[in-house]
Amino acid sequence: MPEMTLIDAIREAMDEELARDERVFITGEDVGPRGGVFRATMGLYDKYGPDRVIDSPLAELSIVGIGIGAALAGMRPICEIQFADFIHPAFNQIISEAARMYYRSNGEWTVPLVIRSPYGGGIGGGLYHSQSVEAFFAHVPGLKVVIPATPRDAKGLLKSAVRDPNPVLFFEPKKGYRLIRGEVPEGEYTVPIGPANVTREGDDLTVYAYGMMHYYTLQAAEQVAAQDGIQCEVVDIRTLAPLDRETVLGSFRKTGKALIVYEDNRFLGYGAEIAAILSDEGFEYMDGPIRRLAGPDVPGVPFAHSMERFFMPGVEKIADAIRELAAY
Amino acid sequence: MATDLETRPGIDDSGVQLEAATLREMYWQMLRARRTDERAWVLHRQGKIAFHISGIGHEAIQVGAAFALRPGYDYALPYYRDLAFNLAWGYTPHDFMLALFGREGEPTSGARQMPSHWGTRSLNIISQSSPVATQVPQAAGVALAIKLRGEDRVAYTSLGEGSTSQGDFYEGMNWAGVHKLPLICVVENNIYAISVPVHLQMAVPNVADRAPMFGVEGVIVDGNDVLACYRVVKEAAERARSGGGATLIEAKTYRPTPHSSDDDDRTYRPREEVEQWKKRDPLARFQAYLLEAGILDEQAIADYEARAREEIDRAQAAAEAAPFPPPEAALGDVFAPVDETLRAEE
Ligand SMILES: Cc1ncc(C[n+]2csc(CCOP(=O)(O)OP(=O)(O)O)c2C)c(N)n1
Ligand SMILES: [Mg+2]
Numbered sequence: 001m002p003e004m005t006l007i008d009a010i011r012e013a014m015d016e017e018l019a020r021d022e023r024v025f026i027t028g029e030d031v032g033p034r035g036g037v038f039r040a041t042m043g044l045y046d047k048y049g050p051d052r053v054i055d056s057p058l059a060e061l062s063i064v065g066i067g068i069g070a071a072l073a074g075m076r077p078i079c080e081i082q083f084a085d086f087i088h089p090a091f092n093q094i095i096s097e098a099a100r101m102y103y104r105s106n107g108e109w110t111v112p113l114v115i116r117s118p119y120g121g122g123i124g125g126g127l128y129h130s131q132s133v134e135a136f137f138a139h140v141p142g143l144k145v146v147i148p149a150t151p152r153d154a155k156g157l158l159k160s161a162v163r164d165p166n167p168v169l170f171f172e173p174k175k176g177y178r179l180i181r182g183e184v185p186e187g188e189y190t191v192p193i194g195p196a197n198v199t200r201e202g203d204d205l206t207v208y209a210y211g212m213m214h215y216y217t218l219q220a221a222e223q224v225a226a227q228d229g230i231q232c233e234v235v236d237i238r239t240l241a242p243l244d245r246e247t248v249l250g251s252f253r254k255t256g257k258a259l260i261v262y263e264d265n266r267f268l269g270y271g272a273e274i275a276a277i278l279s280d281e282g283f284e285y286m287d288g289p290i291r292r293l294a295g296p297d298v299p300g301v302p303f304a305h306s307m308e309r310f311f312m313p314g315v316e317k318i319a320d321a322i323r324e325l326a327a328y
Numbered sequence: 329m330a331t332d333l334e335t336r337p338g339i340d341d342s343g344v345q346l347e348a349a350t351l352r353e354m355y356w357q358m359l360r361a362r363r364t365d366e367r368a369w370v371l372h373r374q375g376k377i378a379f380h381i382s383g384i385g386h387e388a389i390q391v392g393a394a395f396a397l398r399p400g401y402d403y404a405l406p407y408y409r410d411l412a413f414n415l416a417w418g419y420t421p422h423d424f425m426l427a428l429f430g431r432e433g434e435p436t437s438g439a440r441q442m443p444s445h446w447g448t449r450s451l452n453i454i455s456q457s458s459p460v461a462t463q464v465p466q467a468a469g470v471a472l473a474i475k476l477r478g479e480d481r482v483a484y485t486s487l488g489e490g491s492t493s494q495g496d497f498y499e500g501m502n503w504a505g506v507h508k509l510p511l512i513c514v515v516e517n518n519i520y521a522i523s524v525p526v527h528l529q530m531a532v533p534n535v536a537d538r539a540p541m542f543g544v545e546g547v548i549v550d551g552n553d554v555l556a557c558y559r560v561v562k563e564a565a566e567r568a569r570s571g572g573g574a575t576l577i578e579a580k581t582y583r584p585t586p587h588s589s590d591d592d593d594r595t596y597r598p599r600e601e602v603e604q605w606k607k608r609d610p611l612a613r614f615q616a617y618l619l620e621a622g623i624l625d626e627q628a629i630a631d632y633e634a635r636a637r638e639e640i641d642r643a644q645a646a647a648e649a650a651p652f653p654p655p656e657a658a659l660g661d662v663f664a665p666v667d668e669t670l671r672a673e674e
Contacts, residue, residue, distance in 0.1 A: 033596050034523030055524045057493035086459055089494065124378045126442035128458030130452065302431035302658045304439035312653035 001183040006176050009184050010040050010116075010150035013158035014078060016188070018048050021076055024162060027054040028063055028080025028116075038118055038177055040086060064115060068098050068167075069111040076162055084119035084171060087132040093122035098167040099142035106252055110165045112157070118174035119147075120212050120263055122312045124294025127300030130308075138241040144168040144193055146188055148285040149214035151182040153238060164193060171243035173212035180215055193239050196247040202231035204326050205257035205288075208248065208274055210237040213261040215310050220318035230326045240270060245277060247308075252278050256287030259325050266294035288328040293321045337608065339617040340556045347621045354395055354416075354554055355618055356632055357389040358611050363636040366423045367644065368428055368443075372589045376426045376648075379446050381588040383411040385552070386516055388610035389488075390418050391581035393514060395532030396565055397484055403452045403470045405463040405485040408444040409516060410585075414485070418451045425647035432653045438660075439653050460491035464513060466498035471509035471574070482568040484561075486514040489578075490521020490529050492538075493510050501576065505543035510568035512561060513576050516551060518583040523596035536578040544574040548666025551579030551611040555617075582608070 004012070017024045026041055032055035035042030045053040056063045060081055067077040081087045087094070121130035138145045144166055148154035156174070161168040168258045173180070200221050201215070209217040214236045221232040233251050237243070252258055258278050260271035271292040278290050293313050295301070301311050346354075361383065370381040374387040383390065389548075394416035397404070406413050411424065428449060432482040434460040436447045436455065447455030452472070456463060466514050467485035474481045491497065492515055504511040515535045519526045532538065539546025545567060549560045565573035582605040618624035 010481075029521070030523045037522065037590070055528050057529050058521045058524065059493040059495065061495055062493075088459065089496075112368070124442075125446070126458070127440065129442070134415040148603035174489065296659060298658060298662055300440070302440040302653075303437075303442050304434075304653045306652035306655045307440065312657045 001185055003181055004151050004184050005178050006148070006151050006154050006172070006180040007038060007040055007178060009155040011042065011044070011174060012184075013155040013162075014041065015044060015047070017078075017159055017162045018044065018052060018111070021162070023074060023076040024078065025054065025070075025075060026078045026080065027056045027066065029054060029058055029082045029239060031080050033263060035082060037176060040080065040116070060086055060095055064093040064098070066114045068093060068101075068111055071111045072101070072109055076112055077164065077168060078114045078116060081115060081117040084117040084133045085128045087115070087117055088304055091136070094137065094143070094167070095140055099140045099208055102166065103142060110163045111252045113167045113168070114161045114170055116170045118160070118177070119171045120173045120175055121308065122175045122314070123256070124305070124308065125301070126136045126237065126301065126317040130301035130325065132262065134146065134169075134171055134240055134267065135264055135270045136279050138270060142167070143241060145171070146170045146193055146238065147173070147211040148238065148241060149173070149176075149211055149236050150180065151184050153191050153197070153236075155161035155184055156189055157238065160190045160193045163190070166170070167195065171211070176215055187202050193243055194242065196237045196238055196249060197246040198233060198247065199236045200232060200234035202233040203255060204231045205259060205322065206233045206251040206255045207259045207261060207318070207322065208234060208235045208237060208271075209261040210240065212257070213263055213318075215268045217261055217312070218261040219315045222323060223319045224322045224326070228323060228326070230322060232322055243273075243277075245281070248274060249282050250280045253285045256285050257290045257325055257328070258322055259293060261293045261313055261318055261321075263295055265294055265297045267297045269294050288325060291321060291325050295319060333669070337553070337613070339553050339613060341617075342559075344555045344559050345362040346558075350395070351618060351623050354391050354558075355614055355624065357391045357394070357411060357416040358614060359632050360414050360421070360556065360636050360639070361391070362386050362611050363416070363633075364424060364640055365483075367640050367645065368424075369585070369589070371428060371644070379589055380428065380440060381408050382583070382585040382621045383409040383609065385582050385605070386518070387412040388554040388614065389514060389516055389549070389551040389557045390579060392554045393484065393561040394556050396561035397482065400451045402481050403467070403474075403483045404413055404456045405456065405467045405470070405543070406446050407456065407463065407487045407491070407516075409459070409488070410486055411444065414446050414448070414453065417453065419446070419448055419453070420643070422643040425643040426650060429647045429650070429662060430652065431647055431650035433650055438657060440658075445666070457553040461494035461496040463487065464497045465503065466632070467513065468500040468511055471511040472503065474510050475507065480512045480569045482512055482565050484514070485514045486516060489515050489517035489519070489526055489535050490524060490579060493529055493533055500527075501544065501574070506576035508571065508573035511574035512564045512568060513574065514561070515578045516581055517578050517583050520583065520587070520597065522587045522591060523593075534578055536576055539576040542573055542574075542576065543574055545572070545633060547575060549577060552608045552613060553580030553610075554610060554614050560597050574616045581610075613670055628662055668670070
């Protein structure tokens with residue numbers, strides 16, 4: 001199996017879907033000759049031309065609105081929002097329209113739309129190039145929310161997203177674009193939207209994570225295994241909505257202790273729902289407090305290096321949280 | 329405006345009556361911004377800073393506008409390229425260096441924001457974010473407050489031509505038209521939004537062509553001619569103060585640098601185009617004009633250069649010596665304290 005980076009896997013998925021289905025097209029800011037500011041669409045404009053890889057005006061509301069309209073009319077748009085921080089102008093289109101279309105039309109109209117967007121901090125991006133926005137969207141029924149943590153999953157899940165009849169928000173951990181490498185199967189494959197993935201087996205406690213935090217969690221798990229003999233189970237959530245409750249609860253039944261790691265600020269973040277489900281449906285297995293490791297409740301990730309490090313969960317903070325919970 | 333890029337056009341000073349000392353000061357502010365900006369690129373190449381977004385090539389419209397307004401009296405909501413505007417209003421290279429290095433004492437955001445996200449309360453420069461065009465309706469709101477209070481201030485805002493595709497721009501300008509607000513909106517049209525050329529942004533040839541749909545005055549100006557820019561902003565300010573409402577000014581200019589230090593502009597525009605535009609460099613044009621008029625001589629230019637170098641060296645050294653903000657400073661300033669004197673007990 002060839003090894004590739006996260007961003008290469010994402011590009012390959014789009015390339016293959018453009019080739020497979022003529023209804024697929026890409027739009028977004030700078031996705032054309034520039035190949036996207038992170039190079040996710042590099043080469044696709046030259047290969048598929050300006051009708052299939054369309055540089056949009058600088059207006060996210062319309063990127064999504066156009067995508068919804070084209071999807072309703074039978075196309076399979078992939079809309080790129082340059083940074084997740086800039087998805088907010090499109091909030092109304094996503095929340096009021098894409099999410100509710102199927103329900104409000106009694107199942108008559110579907111919105112087979114993919115919205116891809118890089119998210120997350122640790123890149124010196126300050127308040128507006130670091131945001132994690134998944135909780136806003138995972139809150140709304142009718143939207144699927146996917147965050148891959150490995151190149152294999154990124155490619156397979158993105159292909160599933162393109163083929164899904166529903167709107168899918170596909171958030172990509174941008175710090176991992178070139179940092180995360182991994183093996184990707186040759187040839188055609190998909191990874192289904194829905195199932196979470198147990199990426200490390202262990203008996204002492206379960207760490208739930210996704211995206212960049214999953215990458216760090218695996219490293220932290222190895223560290224505490226080597227240094228402290230703690231064996232973590234790690235669950236990569238992968239599909240945040242709709243959630244794979246069975247896998248999430250299954251691991252908790254086994255370990256009885258849970259740590260949820262996410263890089264958004266803590267209050268009402270994604271981890272709150274996991275914690276609520278575990279305490280509600282897994283109460284009799286509970287063997288310690290359900291812990292969350294997340295960013296502090298401030299309005300954004302600050303720019304200055306010292307403050308950004310303070311904000312961001314990373315390997316050391318995760319390892320410390322694991323040790324503390326294991327000792328409980 | 330001249331469209332012949334082969335020759336360096338002159339400076340259109342018609343109707344502009346400024347003292348020689350003011351003209352020299354305008355030159356100094358353009359030069360100071362240019363050299364500060366160039367230093368930022370050097371620091372980035374040296375790996376000392378992580379990010380820079382440049383205002384090189386945009387100095388004429390920014391300095392022209394800054395001098396046509398009253399710093400600290402009028403309000404400004406400038407966008408990320410407006411280093412020269414900020415410096416001309418009272419921001420300093422030292423402030424900017426602290427932002428570039430993200431160090432303690434950075435005055436606009438406590439180094440919470442990326443560099444070039446301006447905001448200086450004492451100068452009436454309102455804090456700016458990254459999502460583009462958000463400042464336009466806010467500037468209209470500032471202008472509404474000015475109007476409601478019967479003040480003679482103006483609200484000034486700027487943005488790029490690509491950013492005019494956002495709904496924020498239309499909605500803000502619509503308010504300005506409906507309520508005849510004392511607003512000046514300058515669009516620095518450098519014909520690219522990162523890689524996207526202006527013809528993929530709008531189907532009309534000029535941003536200012538949209539002014540009639542808002543019911544505001546539309547003006548096109550050579551954005552690389554500092555005195556022409558000064559004149560149109562001055563006129564817009566007079567219009568605003570006399571109840572004539574808002575003005576949409578389109579300054580035609582160019583960005584000779586990549587979009588930011590993260591960009592590679594070779595992927596989307598030919599080198600010849602960049603070279604052609606460099607012949608219209610606003611600083612060189614103004615310098616030639618001032619030399620010709622006898623307002624500057626080579627010695628004066630050398631003195632300004634030395635002064636800029638000295639000021640920027642000092643600013644850089646001070647910023648490099650400054651500590652990072654304490655990590656816990658990340659936790660501050662989430663809510664402003666409530667005024668307890670306003671509490672009414674039942
Ligand atoms: C809402 C939003 N979407 C996307 C971006 C990313 N972005 C930053 S600058 C820029 C291009 C702006 O172009 P223009 O308005 O022409 O200004 P210029 O940079 O050319 O001066 C883009 C797409 C952003 N900052 N905000
Ligand atoms: Mg532009």
